[in-house]
Amino acid sequence: MKGIAVTGMGIISAIGRDIEETHLSLKYGKNGISFPEILPTKHKDLPVGEIKLSNSELSELLNLPEDHSYTRAALLGIYAIKELLENSAYDQFPEDTGFISGTSIGGIDMTEKHFYDYKNNPEKRKYIQAQHPGYTTEKIAEYFGLNGMITTISTACSSSANAIMMGAQMIESGKLMRVIVGGSDCLTKFTLNGFNSLKILSTKNSRPFDNARDGLNLGEAAGYLMLEAEDCINGKTVLGRVSGYGNANDAFHQTASSENGEGAFQAISKALKKANLSTTDIDFINAHGTGTKNNDLSESVALKRIFGDKVPYFSSTKGFTGHTLGAAGAVEAIFSLLAIQKGEMFPNLNFSTEMLETGLGPVTGFQKKNINTMLSNSFGFGGNCTSLIFQRNE
Amino acid sequence: MNRELFVHNSIVIRNSKVYKNGQLIFEAETDLSISKFLKKIYKQQELKYPKFFKMDNLSKLGYLGVELLTHGDIQDKETALVFANSSSSLETDTAYAETMNEFPSPSLFVYTLPNIMLGEISIRHQLRSENVFFISEDFDPGLFVDYSKALFQQKKVVNVLCGWVDLHNNEYDVFLWQIALSGGKKFNEEELKKLYLPTHE
Numbered sequence: 358m359k360g361i362a363v364t365g366m367g368i369i370s371a372i373g374r375d376i377e378e379t380h381l382s383l384k385y386g387k388n389g390i391s392f393p394e395i396l397p398t399k400h401k402d403l404p405v406g407e408i409k410l411s412n413s414e415l416s417e418l419l420n421l422p423e424d425h426s427y428t429r430a431a432l433l434g435i436y437a438i439k440e441l442l443e444n445s446a447y448d449q450f451p452e453d454t455g456f457i458s459g460t461s462i463g464g465i466d467m468t469e470k471h472f473y474d475y476k477n478n479p480e481k482r483k484y485i486q487a488q489h490p491g492y493t494t495e496k497i498a499e500y501f502g503l504n505g506m507i508t509t510i511s512t513a514c515s516s517s518a519n520a521i522m523m524g525a526q527m528i529e530s531g532k533l534m535r536v537i538v539g540g541s542d543c544l545t546k547f548t549l550n551g552f553n554s555l556k557i558l559s560t561k562n563s564r565p566f567d568n569a570r571d572g573l574n575l576g577e578a579a580g581y582l583m584l585e586a587e588d589c590i591n592g593k594t595v596l597g598r599v600s601g602y603g604n605a606n607d608a609f610h611q612t613a614s615s616e617n618g619e620g621a622f623q624a625i626s627k628a629l630k631k632a633n634l635s636t637t638d639i640d641f642i643n644a645h646g647t648g649t650k651n652n653d654l655s656e657s658v659a660l661k662r663i664f665g666d667k668v669p670y671f672s673s674t675k676g677f678t679g680h681t682l683g684a685a686g687a688v689e690a691i692f693s694l695l696a697i698q699k700g701e702m703f704p705n706l707n708f709s710t711e712m713l714e715t716g717l718g719p720v721t722g723f724q725k726k727n728i729n730t731m732l733s734n735s736f737g738f739g740g741n742c743t744s745l746i747f748q749r750n751e
Numbered sequence: 752m753n754r755e756l757f758v759h760n761s762i763v764i765r766n767s768k769v770y771k772n773g774q775l776i777f778e779a780e781t782d783l784s785i786s787k788f789l790k791k792i793y794k795q796q797e798l799k800y801p802k803f804f805k806m807d808n809l810s811k812l813g814y815l816g817v818e819l820l821t822h823g824d825i826q827d828k829e830t831a832l833v834f835a836n837s838s839s840s841l842e843t844d845t846a847y848a849e850t851m852n853e854f855p856s857p858s859l860f861v862y863t864l865p866n867i868m869l870g871e872i873s874i875r876h877q878l879r880s881e882n883v884f885f886i887s888e889d890f891d892p893g894l895f896v897d898y899s900k901a902l903f904q905q906k907k908v909v910n911v912l913c914g915w916v917d918l919h920n921n922e923y924d925v926f927l928w929q930i931a932l933s934g935g936k937k938f939n940e941e942e943l944k945k946l947y948l949p950t951h952e
Contacts, residue, residue, distance in 0.1 A: 461864060463839065490839055490886045508894060509886040511839060512866040519883055523898070530901040547844070550851050551860035604881040606832075606873035611861040623879045738861070739870035741882050
């Protein structure tokens with residue numbers, strides 16, 4: 358056995374409302390970065406990866422009753438999992454299916470919208486409990502009638518990568534036969550102002566790994582994968598396998614990455630060890646590459662420490678989607694599986710000059726390439742670093 | 752492989768009291784604000800870690816709990832951290848959100864994630880080990896058992912430090928314990944429940 362089978366996936370982000378549209382955007386270099394139209398912020402000059410569907414439009418597409426209490430993250434999550442279900446072998450998910458969802462924002466969007474209504478408008482009070490990050494997970498589970506292990510992981514920008522890791526671990530240990538893993542996060546004023554206060558948002562489209570990079574763009578998305586134990590596969594199409602995973606703490610700073618990229622280095626090393634692979638087996642890397650000075654340098658140093666002077670092809674897709682925080686790990690897991698399935702490397706947008714410190718250059722144009730093994734990195738605030746390895750099903 | 756696991760030590764911080772392995776080891780006046788209570792523990796324990804004063808209260812609870820649990824010494828640097836709570840970082844979220852009306856505070860924003868506490872603990876003890884942070888409505892012993900057992904089963908670790916560190920409306924509920932392959936009480940849901948709420952026996 359070479360890892361846990363992925364038998365389904367679904368996604369919504371600023372570059373597409375399903376797998377197919379997402380793939381075409383990646384292939385043709387079509388980014389989803391725009392100025393905020395749906396998020397009611399005064400920062401109209403900060404580019405974001407916004408999904409151009411309002412909550413009421415999403416509700417309509419999902420045929421939800423008008424008085425529902427879903428957060429935006431729940432709406433996006435349901436939207437993505439509906440696609441997963443449609444493409445799966447199931448009409449309905451078996452009841453014992455587990456559900457592990459990552460989020461960093463939970464239902465803060467609803468608190469922002471309705472906080473001042475709570476006092477005088479009892480109808481809005483249903484959103485008070487929606488602030489709880491677990492509420493979004495429970496609402497998604499309830500929608501699909503999921504009754505297995507249901508849990509929420511909150512480890513900042515590695516949340517959904519950790520959900521994938523945990524799902525794989527639960528299947529390996531025999532605790533679950535089938536589990537939906539991934540994450541969902543929406544844009545909020547809370548995060549836009551917070552990242553802005555840290556002075557790490559770019560006023561232009563982000564330029565991961567470029568020497569002149571000056572910050573990230575926030576984004577929103579939901580992405581989910583179905584993981585299944587061997588006994589459940591029964592001839593189903595296996596889209597790829599999760600064969601390695603590693604998590605480590607950078608133990609350096611609340612929000613900044615260390616100069617030597619120790620956390621990233623450890624996470625990648627652990628993932629390679631778990632997958633029983635050597636550095637030369639990695640064909641392509643989906644980098645975390647947020648476009649901030651700090652992350653991209655730290656990650657580049659870690660890549661050089663791991664791979665020496667033979668750093669594999671790598672690319673950050675944050676220029677397409679923005680940084681979708683807790684959803685990023687799952688979104689990029691899907692991109693990684695698409696790269697393996699289609700034999701394609703998706704470009705790192707907006708790159709022109711290698712950074713002086715490392716001289717590393719990412720893949721800048723769409724390229725065909727046979728890819729058997731992908732590494733995907735997700736690093737979060739709090740020093741939480743996760744690396745996942747995906748392989749072709751053989 | 753299903754080896755038996757054991758709980759080594761435990762710490763409970765609740766209602767102005769600190770218990771280690773079920774024994775009351777520290778008590779403060781009940782009308783003390785949480786900040787003062789935490790500072791009192793810090794002083795009483797003669798801790799010397801100036802970063803403490805920069806942390807938000809959730810991180811302070813986690814930091815102090817781990818110091819008390821381990822006597823400030825985690826020998827196995829591969830010890831995994833498996834933490835959870837119910838209220839995420841809500842206290843600091845609220846404080847930060849209030850600054851958004853004027854000038855959003857970066858020093859508060861950096862603490863608006865519950866796993867920053869794991870970062871603080873990792874920095875303090877120079878751990879580069881596996882971390883996870885769950886959100887669940889109530890203390891869920893089954894989740895800790897399942898996740899920790901999977902870590903041991905895969906031979907990823909020989910030590911795990913678990914924590915339930917919740918803080919909401921100035922009410923705190925802290926329960927920390929260590930798991931290893933030998934010694935102490937058996938690690939299962941029943942024992943955890945007993946250690947968590949000994950008064951409900």
